Amino acid sequence: MCLPGWERGRLHRRQRGATLTRHPLPAALSQQGHAPTSIHTKATVDFGPVAGGFAISRITLETEGQVPGIDAAAFEQVAQAAKAECPVSKALAAVEINLVAKLR
Secondary structure (H helix, E strand, O other): OOOOOEEOOEEEEOOOOOOHHHOHHHHHHHHOOOOOOEEEEEEEEEEEEEOOEEEEEEEEEEEEEEOOOOOHHHHHHHHHHHHHHOHHHHHOOOOEEEEEEEEO
């Protein structure tokens, strides 16, 4: 089985062309008066063999943002709250999802 982006037991995919304001993190930041200049998220999916087939065991999200007027602690707090409200995170609740949020 060969998946696009498959490399050493991890799957790397990047979504392009999405509108920032439709995603939970930029929307949450904007609602608090801190419209982001840019946000980039890389998702690393740990995908491998388990008894009876294959499974996703963990997802690590690395998010970097340029957000005027906010400090790193507040950015982390808003990012974690947005992750909790994200419909994809909710759909994948059986999988461990880690978030590393960095303010540039």
